[in-house]
Amino acid sequence: xxxxxxxxxxxxxxxxxxxxxxxxxxxxxxxxxxxxxxxxxxxxxxxxxxxxxxxxxxxxxxxxxxxxxxxxxxxxxxxxxxxxxxxxxxxxxxxxxxxxxxxxxxxxxxxxxxxxxxxxxxxxxxxxxxxxxxxxxxxxxxxxxxxxxxxxxxxxxxxxxxxxxxxxxxxxxxxxxxxxxxxxxxxxxxxxxxxxxxxxxxxxxxxxxxxxxxxxxxxxxxxxxxxxxxxxxxxxxxxxxxxxxxxxxxxxxxxxxxxxxxxxxxxxxxxxxxxxxxxxxxxxxxxxxxxxxxxxxxxxxxxxxxxxxxxxxxxxxxxxxxxxxxxxxxxxxxxxxxxxxxxxxxxxxxxxxxxxxxxxxxxxxxxxxxxxxxxxxxxxxxxxxxxxxxxxxxxxxxxxxxxxxxxxxxxxxxxxxxxxxxxxxxxxxxxxxxxxxxxxxx
Numbered sequence: 001x002x003x004x005x006x007x008x009x010x011x012x013x014x015x016x017x018x019x020x021x022x023x024x025x026x027x028x029x030x031x032x033x034x035x036x037x038x039x040x041x042x043x044x045x046x047x048x049x050x051x052x053x054x055x056x057x058x059x060x061x062x063x064x065x066x067x068x069x070x071x072x073x074x075x076x077x078x079x080x081x082x083x084x085x086x087x088x089x090x091x092x093x094x095x096x097x098x099x100x101x102x103x104x105x106x107x108x109x110x111x112x113x114x115x116x117x118x119x120x121x122x123x124x125x126x127x128x129x130x131x132x133x134x135x136x137x138x139x140x141x142x143x144x145x146x147x148x149x150x151x152x153x154x155x156x157x158x159x160x161x162x163x164x165x166x167x168x169x170x171x172x173x174x175x176x177x178x179x180x181x182x183x184x185x186x187x188x189x190x191x192x193x194x195x196x197x198x199x200x201x202x203x204x205x206x207x208x209x210x211x212x213x214x215x216x217x218x219x220x221x222x223x224x225x226x227x228x229x230x231x232x233x234x235x236x237x238x239x240x241x242x243x244x245x246x247x248x249x250x251x252x253x254x255x256x257x258x259x260x261x262x263x264x265x266x267x268x269x270x271x272x273x274x275x276x277x278x279x280x281x282x283x284x285x286x287x288x289x290x291x292x293x294x295x296x297x298x299x300x301x302x303x304x305x306x307x308x309x310x311x312x313x314x315x316x317x318x319x320x321x322x323x324x325x326x327x328x329x330x331x332x333x334x335x336x337x338x339x340x341x342x343x344x345x346x347x348x349x350x351x352x353x354x355x356x357x358x359x360x361x362x363x364x365x366x367x368x369x370x371x372x373x374x375x376x377x378x379x380x381x382x383x384x385x386x387x388x389x390x391x392x393x394x395x396x397x398x399x400x401x402x403x404x405x406x407x408x409x410x411x412x413x414x415x416x417x418x419x420x421x422x423x424x425x426x427x428x429x430x431x432x433x434x435x436x437x438x439x440x441x442x
Contacts, residue, residue, distance in 0.1 A: 078198070
């Protein structure tokens with residue numbers, strides 16, 4: 001990337017956009033001006049979108065990304081913690097059927113970590129953890145700062161949404177990226193994730209970088225590049241970070257949709273675990289515990305995490321977190337009394353026997369959005385009831401007439417559209433297909 005000619009005068013927003021459009025690097029002062037303009041809204045939505053597109057196409061150096069991350073962190077307050085253990089968090093770059101955060105936060109808390117998880121909303125075709133927990137009646141995703149810190153200190157974990165005073169520059173940029181085809185930019189992904197995590201005052205972060213057709217990074221090469229960049233930028237901003245690259249060429253679990261994924265979380269905590277999902281949960285959690293100094297190695301960390309599931313301490317942490325944030329005190333015991341079902345539930349049947357060759361993950365995610373479970377415009381309300389269940393995995397044996405997905409819809413027309421789309425999203429081959437491994441070496 002070319003160097004920027006020295007200038008003593010501040011550039012206008014149009015000049016800043018043009019500079020990045022032409023492939024030049026921002027100076028530290030230019031980055032400060034950009035973040036200030038995004039935060040105080042002197043940059044219009046159109047200008048922010050144009051700038052995001054220029055960055056997406058032209059990229060940023062590692063130093064630019066470090067500076068952008070730090071400036072976005074400083075656009076709001078930074079939380080301070082006084083706790084008897086490491087402040088730890090996990091983040092995913094976005095997937096379909098990815099409920100890992102909901103399970104892992106209470107598991108890490110049960111191991112002695114403190115997990116102030118400030119989560120995002122759905123982005124593009126991928127789901128958002130903040131949207132998922134809002135399917136729980138009464139659950140407050142925007143508690144006061146004091147209440148948030150009190151709950152984390154008392155229980156060990158709290159999953160909330162991004163607040164107005166934490167990295168507000170990212171809050172606005174995130175919404176605009178979602179609807180301007182600029183989600184895939186590695187510098188913007190890094191700055192978005194890390195500015196929030198740094199503002200949350202965490203000590204340790206474990207990153208789940210998705211790869212494949214349902215991820216924003218489509219190839220293993222670009223996913224590894226993102227993992228490397230995130231780790232480098234995190235370290236450059238003073239945060240201990242470990243990253244894994246995981247498969248998103250098929251949904252991580254058999255369920256996609258906000259309330260449905262919360263129900264899947266309860267099943268997982270109570271012992272009904274899907275293998276691929278469980279592997280990713282343990283792999284990420286183990287790295288977090290080792291990085292946080294709570295386990296000597298991956299093997300010991302994995303054993304600790306599994307123990308929290310077997311002895312019920314992770315389930316207990318989840319239940320206490322839900323109750324503390326305003327949800328039902330008996331939610332874990334009676335989730336079906338509180339999670340609203342969709343009015344129309346329709347099965348999609350296989351028209352041939354064979355083995356699942358491919359599940360078009362992005363197609364599944366877009367189908368959930370079309371059902372009303374995701375946003376087409378910033379701030380749009382979503383239907384927390386809808387989604388897809390019974391999604392098969394690559395390599396599964398299928399018989400003709402077998403259910404290969406179940407659509408949960410708000411009305412008959414959207415149910416019909418989704419069943420048609422799901423029938424094309426799942427491809428069946430005549431010959432056996434090997435199951436896909438969920439974790440790649442990084």
